[in-house]
Amino acid sequence: MKIIKSSEKENQWVSISGLFSILMMIFLFLSIAYMGNIILKQKKITVIAQTYEETQKGISHDLKKEFTQNLRVWNAVLDSLTLSIRFEDPEILFQVGSAELNQHFKNILDNFFPRFIQILTDPKYKNEIEEIRIEGHTSSEWSGENSPYQAYFNNMELSQDRTHNVLIYILSKIKDEKLFNWTKSKLTANGLSSSKLIYNLDQTENKERSRRVEFKIKTNAEKQINKILKQSSK
Known part of the structure; x- marks a missing residue:
């Protein structure tokens, strides 16, 4: 039976938490891009409506x-x-x-x-x-x-x-x-x-x-x- 040392556990936790951080950043960027697209579309429609x-x-x-x-x-x-x-x-x-x-x-x-x-x-x-x-x-x-x-x-x-x-x-x-x-x-x-x-x-x-x-x-x-x-x- 392999015994996992505490330092190895900490490294695994750091790796997992780092992965979550990266995923959260990707999700945040996608959300910002999506909202930016929505705002841009609304602005274009507003300009057309005004015209x-x-x-x-x-x-x-x-x-x-x-x-x-x-x-x-x-x-x-x-x-x-x-x-x-x-x-x-x-x-x-x-x-x-x-x-x-x-x-x-x-x-x-x-x-x-x-x-x-x-x-x-x-x-x-x-x-x-x-x-x-x-x-x-x-x-x-x-x-x-x-x-x-x-x-x-x-x-x-x-x-x-x-x-x-x-x-x-x-x-x-x-x-x-x-x-x-x-x-x-x-x-x-x-x-x-x-x-x-x-x-x-x-x-x-x-x-x-x-x-x-x-x-x-x-x-x-x-x-x-x-x-x-x-x-x-x-």
Whole structure:
């Protein structure tokens, strides 16, 4: 039987305690690195959120300054929260059941869209724009159709055709190649049928206001935040 001397026991204890110390130091460094990564990620997200808020306020301010005198004449509304300009007079936009743009609406677009794009291509906003959505909306009814399901599908086709024609018309007016390519890369046509109706105060459908075309601006803040979260999860 081997007898372990006290000095050997002390050496073993020193070795074990030293190992624990090293492990604790490694754990501490890993914890600091992890917390540092979390703090860095939070700072990046905060910067993006601040940039988003500044961009949102700036675009809203510039749109309001540019179009305030026109909105009432066009029967249009600026929504600062969603960065959208909504054209609400269905008689100006299209004939009932038709996807062909009325001449009056073409005249409005000729005035509106070049000024609208000029704001968005300003260097302080240009790189923050993710998408410019043309949204077509209808009421829930369809002439001669009693089935709400069929009315919805008929209106879906109509709203898609309308936004498609709006997109073609405004792009055809851009002669500068660089501006055309930038606008083309951001502009989308979205027919939404009666999925987003506008209601009166008594919660009944406002059929006139539901028939509308909206130009909605989407910034890339959400995309940047998702990119940071994806990188930090690796």
